[in-house]
Amino acid sequence: MHSFTHDGFDLAFIDRAPETGSGEPVLLIHGFASTHHVNWVAPGWVKTLSEAGYRVIAFDHRGHGKSTKSYDPDDYTPDAMADDASALLDHLSIDRAHVFGYSMGARVSTFLALRHPEKVATLILGGLGYGMVDGVGDWDPIAEALMADDATTIDHPRGKMFRTFADQTKSDRKALAACIAKSRELLSEDELAGITQPTLVGVGTRDDIAGSAKKLADLMPDAEAFDIEGRDHMLAVGDRTFKAKVLEFLKAHPLG
Template sequence: MNLNAPAFSSFAHDGLDLFYFDEGDPEGQPVLLIHGFASSALVNWVHPGWLKTLGEAGYRVIAIDNRGHGRSDKPRDQEAYRPWVMAEDAAALLDHLRIPQAHVMGYSMGARISVFLALNHPDRVRSLVLGGLGSGMTDGVGDWDPIADALMAPSLDDVSHERGRMFRAFADQTKSDREALAACIRGSRDLVSEDDMGRIEAPTLIGVGTKDDIAGSPQKLAALMPHATALDIPGRDHMLAVGDRVFKKAVLEFYEEL
């Protein structure tokens, strides 16, 4: 297994070619990873060490490049990015790999997609890890229109909005399709009702950095769910919490207890 550059494959769903990797122990319990906005399977899961961590622990590690991201096709219609639409991409990948049920871990936008997957296909989700998104799942995570505007600005120098600058710089760094990302940020913000969160029976771990000013409270979200635990990731903001050692250790312990 090459932990630095896993081999990607593709499958067709909803008229799109979607890319993914399938690494680790083929006989291990499958973990499906769903990355965040403006990221990719490589940026979200390989570079911060999740593939290495989970692979060495004996899991089968699968990660999708969400539509609009990484190597996957990039529609420009914001309706193509509703979170339940992207959740169907994830379910279709499990179908493609003939995996009846998996642990599902999502970060930020990927956490929202993971929740829609759990709501619409509860039998497919063995457990949930929701990173980088707490009570913002139900309450909203602020005004994201300036981020779409920042993505479409001529250059980073033209962006003054602080969060817009952060995401524009990230999109430039990852050489992303900014028009597709602008459609994505406009289309993928649907909230989940508190009642729906309460319907999710899968064991859930919710990890959020203590300096994350986007996610909202993990404790508040966990309190809505029947089998959820909140995790504070000390001293980490939204961008840095994803690869934190405390988060990785907690996830491995969570899986061992299931």
């Protein structure tokens, strides 16, 4: 892995050359409590995209993985995290890239497209649909679950799911609790209507967190929705039909 410094954080990242050619860059932005490895390497995305001829860049968000941790919630706004992604592109001298985010990473990707539209050629949003606008439920129990001394005392289903996930990824639970406090900022329908880049929104049909992919896609002038059949929030990311759809979408929208 490599690292660079932005806004006082050392951010760890990978930069994988394509199997053949120079490759158009694809920036991958992972979800809450995950890492670049858990979200993108382990489910086969880095391999899939590299083999398809793309240059693959993925990083660990502040507070996650091998990047610097903070326990100050104000460090985890979507604006700040989107600016980390923009700074990584600058660090690598990449003017424009395809941007693909999952769950919280989809929210950060959308903020990136709004704050730095010239850098985002296309946008792929996985695991987050209309929840971008109307929220994704009450996440206070998740913060409580992350900070619980004894995981066996957690009875909130979603809290238990994310606590188990955080423990599996060996995450800094205090940093994640700070992150969850400020990273869920919503966007308005009017703001989303201003995203003109070609956009793909993919959500699992059993995902009870993300909200409707179609309802979100309908807000944007050049967006399409994709139902990831039979998958919930955790399993949709590695789905083979989703991989095929993403490759089809990228091929249809070259950087040019």
